Amino acid sequence: AQTVTQSQPEMSVQEAETVTLSCTYDTSESDYYLFWYKQPPSRQMILVIRQEAYKQQNATENRFSVNFQKAAKSFSLKISDSQLGDAAMYFCAYTSRTASKLTFGTGTRLQVTL
Amino acid sequence: KAGVTQTPRYLIKTRGQQVTLSCSPISGHRSVSWYQQTPGQGLQFLFEYFSETQRNKGNFPGRFSGRQFSNSRSEMNVSTLELGDSALYLCASSLAQRTGDTQYFGPGTRLTVL
Numbered sequence: 001a002q003t004v005t006q007s008q009p010e011m012s013v014q015e016a017e018t019v020t021l022s023c024t025y026d027t028s029e030s031d032y033y034l035f036w037y038k039q040p041p042s043r044q045m046i047l048v049i050r051q052e053a054y055k056q057q058n059a060t061e062n063r064f065s066v067n068f069q070k071a072a073k074s075f076s077l078k079i080s081d082s083q084l085g086d087a088a089m090y091f092c093a094y095t096s097r098t099a100s101k102l103t104f105g106t107g108t109r110l111q112v113t114l
Numbered sequence: 115k116a117g118v119t120q121t122p123r124y125l126i127k128t129r130g131q132q133v134t135l136s137c138s139p140i141s142g143h144r145s146v147s148w149y150q151q152t153p154g155q156g157l158q159f160l161f162e163y164f165s166e167t168q169r170n171k172g173n174f175p176g177r178f179s180g181r182q183f184s185n186s187r188s189e190m191n192v193s194t195l196e197l198g199d200s201a202l203y204l205c206a207s208s209l210a211q212r213t214g215d216t217q218y219f220g221p222g223t224r225l226t227v228l
Contacts, residue, residue, distance in 0.1 A: 033214040043202060045219035052214070091157065095214055100145065101170050102206075102217060104157040 002027045004094050006105035013082045014113050020067075021077045021108045023092030031097040034068070034075045039107075040088040048090070051075065079110075087112045115141055118207050118220035126226045132193040135223045137205030139186050145169075145210030146188035147217060148180060151202040160203075163188055164210050192225075200227045 003026045013019035025034070036048040051059045051068050058066050063083075067076045079086055092105040119138045127133050139146050147170075148160040159172040163182035180190045186207075192199055202224050206217035 035216070037219075042221070043224075044221045045204060045206075047216055047218065050216055097214060099170055100162050100164075100208070100210060100215075101147065101159040101172065102149070102157075103159070106156050 002029075002094055002096065002103050004092050004103050004105040006092055006108050008108045009106070010109045010111070012111040012113060013079070013086075015082055015084060017082055018078060018080045019082055019110065021079075021090050021092075021110070023075045023077070023105055025073050025075065025092070025094050027073070027094065027096065029096045029098065033095050034066075035093040035095075035102070036064070036066070036075075036077045037091045037093060037104075038086075038088045039091065045091075049077065082112050084112050084114075086110060118205060118218055120203075120205050120220040120223050122223060123221065124224045124226075126228065127195050128228050129195055129197060131195050132191065133195060133225060135190045135192075135203055135205075135225075137188045137190070137207075137220060139188070139205075139207030140218055143207035143209055143218075144186055145208045145215070145217075146182055146186065147206045147208075148188070148190050149204045149206065150174075151204060151222070152200075157204075160190065195227045197227050199225065201225060 032053045034051045038046045063080045089107045093102045145164045147162040162170040182188045202222045204222045205220045208215040208217045
């Protein structure tokens with residue numbers, strides 16, 4: 001079974017600084033997709049970034065970028081120029097080519113301080 | 115384009131009752147997935163519907179059921195409620211023309227079982 005592990009329950013970053021959230025996963029499949037979702041206090045789950053495993057290039061969305069290491073099964077999220085609005089729970093998620101369900105990690109709570 | 119909507123947003127029920135939650139996907143999306151979020155178990159996949167057919171199912175008891183209508187709207191039903199069913203129930207929709215399509219989430223329904 002596929003598993004997703006987020007080893008950092010909480011992280012803190014100062015405004016305008018950079019922070020990296022870690023995620024590792026376990027799968028025997030070769031074709032899959034990885035996601036980072038953000039869940040602010042409103043509880044609405046918001047897509048941050050998506051990575052297709054067959055693409056070597058790391059995905060980027062404005063201040064958000066990933067470091068995808070397929071061999072190491074690692075998928076970290078880097079947030080540059082952190083803003084107060086980035087404070088939220090961040091979930092790493094996996095889905096395979098053969099099943100449409102998302103498997104989530106346990107989440108990392110990000111605090112942004114002044 | 116309007117996002118995923120879920121109704122009701124909050125529900126309070128007592129043990130033994132049943133409940134129906136509703137989800138309207140983004141226009142044009144044909145897949146609807148349901149997830150349960152609790153502090154103890156995290157985010158867990160319940161089931162996915164595509165073109166009115168259940169395509170995938172998680173490890174939940176038969177008390178949890180769902181259906182999808184021809185307009186892609188979906189309902190989830192929980193019968194004989196237990197205290198442990200208290201959770202945030204999230205619905206997500208995707209185009210699902212192929213697996214791996216991004217899932218977009220609704221705001222959730224907070225169910226409290228007393």
